[in-house]
Amino acid sequence: MKSYAEIAVQESKEKVPIGTLLVADELILPQDLDFALDHQKHSMQLLGEILIRIGALQHTDLDRILKLQSSSASH
Numbered sequence: 001m002k003s004y005a006e007i008a009v010q011e012s013k014e015k016v017p018i019g020t021l022l023v024a025d026e027l028i029l030p031q032d033l034d035f036a037l038d039h040q041k042h043s044m045q046l047l048g049e050i051l052i053r054i055g056a057l058q059h060t061d062l063d064r065i066l067k068l069q070s071s072s073a074s075h
Helices: 004-011 018-025 030-041 047-053 059-071
Strands: none
Touching: 004 018, 004 059, 018 030, 018 047, 018 059, 030 047, 047 059
């Protein structure tokens, strides 16, 4: 069975934002994404790095979603 993130990538004609994929697969909470996006405005950190640092995301999950996201760019 495909995950929501996989479906989103397949149906999109553009690169799907990493935060959208993480929330779609319920790997992070929407409020974690909001916090990380706000923090990102004031730092030079990548979104995934912030989410891992605050304990909202596991590195293995980030790697999997990044691979999925990069496959959307090749469609």
